[in-house]
Every structure is written in structure tokens, then in C-alpha cells.
Amino acid sequence: MKKMLVFILTALAVVACTQSPTGRSQFIMVDGDTMAKMGVESFTAMKQEEKISTDKSLNRYVQCVATPILKTLPEGWQDDWEIVVFDSEQVNAFALPGRKIGVYTGILSVAENADQLAAIIGHEVGHVIANHSGERVSQSTAANMAMQGASILSQGSDYQQAIMTGLGLGAQFGVLLPYSRTHESEADVIGLKYLIEAGFKPEESMSLWENMNKLGGERPMEFMSTHPAPETRINNLAQHIKQYQSQGVKAKFSRPNCSK
Numbered sequence: 001m002k003k004m005l006v007f008i009l010t011a012l013a014v015v016a017c018t019q020s021p022t023g024r025s026q027f028i029m030v031d032g033d034t035m036a037k038m039g040v041e042s043f044t045a046m047k048q049e050e051k052i053s054t055d056k057s058l059n060r061y062v063q064c065v066a067t068p069i070l071k072t073l074p075e076g077w078q079d080d081w082e083i084v085v086f087d088s089e090q091v092n093a094f095a096l097p098g099r100k101i102g103v104y105t106g107i108l109s110v111a112e113n114a115d116q117l118a119a120i121i122g123h124e125v126g127h128v129i130a131n132h133s134g135e136r137v138s139q140s141t142a143a144n145m146a147m148q149g150a151s152i153l154s155q156g157s158d159y160q161q162a163i164m165t166g167l168g169l170g171a172q173f174g175v176l177l178p179y180s181r182t183h184e185s186e187a188d189v190i191g192l193k194y195l196i197e198a199g200f201k202p203e204e205s206m207s208l209w210e211n212m213n214k215l216g217g218e219r220p221m222e223f224m225s226t227h228p229a230p231e232t233r234i235n236n237l238a239q240h241i242k243q244y245q246s247q248g249v250k251a252k253f254s255r256p257n258c259s260k
């Protein structure tokens, strides 16, 4: 028991309370390098397991859309991203810590134009910049620890609340597991800013979610399972487009000219 207590206290010593780009406080107990390493490893495995698209024009199109989005990221984040197009009917896309982006060809029929694809990429990159997977892992790690040592920690620990939150969330982890609603809404808001700054039309993000909604039963896990109701999401986007406009957020680059 004493050993366990030492382990828990050591682990908690590296806990950091940080803030996401929208100002939400985050509980992080896994460092960025570890997350990046996990992201790179998962991506390498995916590239070995899944078919990679060799369609040059499609690859060029995805690169053309992603490049201006990546140029709008905070300093230190703009370079060294790897973007892979997977040849799959799956309607999905993701971004991982370690600067990896995967786009499935299936999503290119849902994203009708470059602006809508930009909305997807902005959203995915938003998850990475806000360290949502680091937060999710921290929560599940905390949950595991709590299951083993809740009786010790609950006695006046500052971390009690965080541990309890972790317990409520359960101990799940996997790169393509759905994010929480909070993470999804936050990725929308962060991604929207990148979209505007990259020179794309932010209103198209609303059309994108309308298209996603029309998919019905084939809804991709990343985008729909824990997402806010489509109407709520579209309303939130409309509200944030106005807010960004009133804050003077505008395109930093000329409108990208990308076509399939």
C-alpha cells in the first residue's frame, strides 16, 4: 500500500493544470512528448494497416486545403505535419499529436468543396492544438489510479475532483475513440478561427455539418457520436462566426484555390 501511495504522489507531482486555446482549464498529467510519441506510433501502424491513396490529384487537393490551415497555427506549430490520404469508403478524418493528419477518401464526398474540407481539417487540428487526447489520456489514467487508490486520494486531496471526473468517464483510450462534447464543440470553435484566417469561407462549415447530418446511420464516429445535436452545433458556429468578425479576425492569406 505504501508503494502505491508513493507511486500516486509521484504521478500527481507532474500533473499540470493548463488552459486550452479557448481558456478552458485542463487537467493534464501526460507530457506533450509522450503524447507525440504515441501519436507517431499509432500513425505508423495505421499506414501499415490501411490502404494509402496514390491518386495524385486527390493528394494534391488535400495538401492544398491543409497547407493554409497549418500556416495559421500558433507559432511553433506550423511546420512538419504529415498528411496522408487513406483510400477508404470510411467517412472520417483525424489528426494526432506528433503532427499527423489522416483523411479518408470517403469524407471527400461529404465535404463538397475545399471550404468544407478545410472545416474538417481545422476541426481535427483544433483537437491537437488543444491537446484533447492528452487530456483524455490523463482523465483515464486518473480513473485507473483512482480505482486503485481512491480511498487514499479522497482524503482531502486537491485532486479529488479531477479523479472523480476521471472515474465518471471510465478508463477508455484509443486514437479514434470519440471525444467528449466539450472537446467537439471546442475543436469547432478553434477550427473555425483557422478556417477564417486561412482565407476559406467559414459559413461552409455549417453546410458541412448539414451534409454530415444527412448521412444518417453512416455517421462517422469522430464527427457524430458524441457531438452536440446538429442544430446546436450549427447555431454555435453561426454565433462564433459573428463573434470572430466582431473581434476583427480575418483572412491572413488570399483565398486558397484548391480543386479536386
Ligand SMILES: [Zn+2]
Pocket: 123, 124, 127, 179, 183, 184, 187, 222, 223
Ligand atoms: Zn472531433
